Structures are given as structure tokens and as C-alpha cells.
Amino acid sequence: AALTGLVRRVVVDSDGVVVDRGRAARLFDGEARAAAMLLFRECSHPGCSVRVRWCEVDHVEEWWTGGRTNQTNADVRCRAHNRDKHRQRWRSRKDEHGRRFTIRADGTIMLPVGARPPDLTDDELAHHIRQRLHTHLANAS
Structure with missing residues (x-):
């Protein structure tokens, strides 16, 4: 009988909190979102001062082009600039x-x-x- 399986790479910190889900998940949510938001104080768009708590977490290298869901590839933008990033x-x-x-x-x-x-x-x-x-x-x- 043939066996099939799936291997996923997930990195956790010393407390067991997920910090890097690689390509296993597209969205930054839960602890992955919280960890990514610790890297910023405000929207990363030049000249925007919207505080991080009102921002969305998105990928620097887009997920659909191979970008990973981790802090290294995380970008924080306010809703308007995140929407503009995709539209423009x-x-x-x-x-x-x-x-x-x-x-x-x-x-x-x-x-x-x-x-x-x-x-x-x-x-x-x-x-x-x-x-x-x-x-x-x-x-x-």
C-alpha cells in the first residue's frame, strides 16, 4: 500500500509560539500578526504616521509570488496604503x-x-x- 503525507515547516519560539509559518499560511494572524507588528511603530508608507495598532500586516514579497509568512517578510501599512499598494x-x-x-x-x-x-x-x-x-x-x- 502506498502512503502519502505532507510535511510543513513551522518555526516556534522558546514558548512554543508560532513565529514563521513559511508558505503554510497566507495571512498574518494571531501570534504571527502580533510578532510582525512588534517590528513597526507606524505605517511603513513614506510620510504616513498612522499608528501600528490601526494597520494591516502584509507581505514584502507577495505570497502569491513565493513570499513567506514571517517577520522578515512582514510589512505594516494602514488600510489606505495597503489597498493602494495592491491597486497601484x-x-x-x-x-x-x-x-x-x-x-x-x-x-x-x-x-x-x-x-x-x-x-x-x-x-x-x-x-x-x-x-x-x-x-x-x-x-x-
């Missing part, structure tokens, strides 16, 4: 120093006033330039 096809990213930034669909980077642009790798920079050029050419037609 914004992408969240982290630079090598762990700073988060948002990229609009046309490739422009949104930063808080006075913030330095992120250090992009050569591949990211090339992609960013190609995306901006494509948008410019499409609008010029």
Missing part, C-alpha cells in the same frame, strides 16, 4: 541595510522627505532603469 501595483523592498522602500508601478522610488535612496544592486538598478524607460516610451506614443 506598488512593490515593497528592503535594501542591504534593512531599510524598506516602495517602488511605484512606473519604477519611481517613494521615500520619506530627506531620506537617501537605497543602494540598489546592479541587477535591481538595471531593472529599475528598463522599467522607467518602458514607461516613458509608452507615455510618449
Whole structure:
């Protein structure tokens, strides 16, 4: 007889609280949500000061593209900016120093006033330039 099974990776802390559900769950809820919200004080959108308790937890790398449901991939945004992220096809990213930034669909980077642009790798920079050029050419037609 053939046996079938399923293995799921779930990481718990020293108290047995789930802190990383990997791909086993899409939503940040319960302890996973609480843990993710500890990383932020307010909405991560540049210039937004909505307190974290009024925010939603979402993925930096989208779940449907392979993003994991864990604190490393967690992003906290107020309801309006989380909705705008999906409607306007914004992408969240982290630079090598762990700073988060948002990229609009046309490739422009949104930063808080006075913030330095992120250090992009050569591949990211090339992609960013190609995306901006494509948008410019499409609008010029």
C-alpha cells in the first residue's frame, strides 16, 4: 500500500509560539500578526504616521509570488496604503541595510522627505532603469 503525507515547516519560539509559518499560511494572524507588528511603530508608507495598532500586516514579497509568512517578510501599512499598494501595483523592498522602500508601478522610488535612496544592486538598478524607460516610451506614443 502506498502512503502519502505532507510535511510543513513551522518555526516556534522558546514558548512554543508560532513565529514563521513559511508558505503554510497566507495571512498574518494571531501570534504571527502580533510578532510582525512588534517590528513597526507606524505605517511603513513614506510620510504616513498612522499608528501600528490601526494597520494591516502584509507581505514584502507577495505570497502569491513565493513570499513567506514571517517577520522578515512582514510589512505594516494602514488600510489606505495597503489597498493602494495592491491597486497601484506598488512593490515593497528592503535594501542591504534593512531599510524598506516602495517602488511605484512606473519604477519611481517613494521615500520619506530627506531620506537617501537605497543602494540598489546592479541587477535591481538595471531593472529599475528598463522599467522607467518602458514607461516613458509608452507615455510618449
